[in-house]
Amino acid sequence: MLKVKTIPNRFKKFFWDVKFQDLDIKKHKFFIIERLLEYGDMSSIKWLLENIDKKDIRKVVCTSRRLGKKTIAFWKVYLNIKDSQICTRKRFIQIPNELWPY
Numbered sequence: 001m002l003k004v005k006t007i008p009n010r011f012k013k014f015f016w017d018v019k020f021q022d023l024d025i026k027k028h029k030f031f032i033i034e035r036l037l038e039y040g041d042m043s044s045i046k047w048l049l050e051n052i053d054k055k056d057i058r059k060v061v062c063t064s065r066r067l068g069k070k071t072i073a074f075w076k077v078y079l080n081i082k083d084s085q086i087c088t089r090k091r092f093i094q095i096p097n098e099l100w101p102y
Contacts, residue, residue: 033060
């Protein structure tokens with residue numbers, strides 16, 4: 001259950017690649033949780049835990065292919081998630097840019 005209708009403006013820096021004003025917390029909940037878990041600071045994590053159901057956070061940790069190993073490891077411990085519940089698919093692989101190989 002969501003306790004808020006919008007994302008605080010102070011978190012705009014974590015959504016550098018999308019139009020922040022177009023983010024809908026209900027429609028883009030998975031993406032928002034994923035982004036804040038991976039790149040957020042203490043303030044954003046506190047907000048996340050206070051306003052987003054832990055069940056939704058668990059779902060993101062268990063199924064996301066964009067979270068890093070360290071992020072998953074931390075949240076596995078924090079949320080008491082078993083290894084068998086974590087998605088075993090590989091992360092998305094970044095394909096190097098052929099035009100600029102450096």
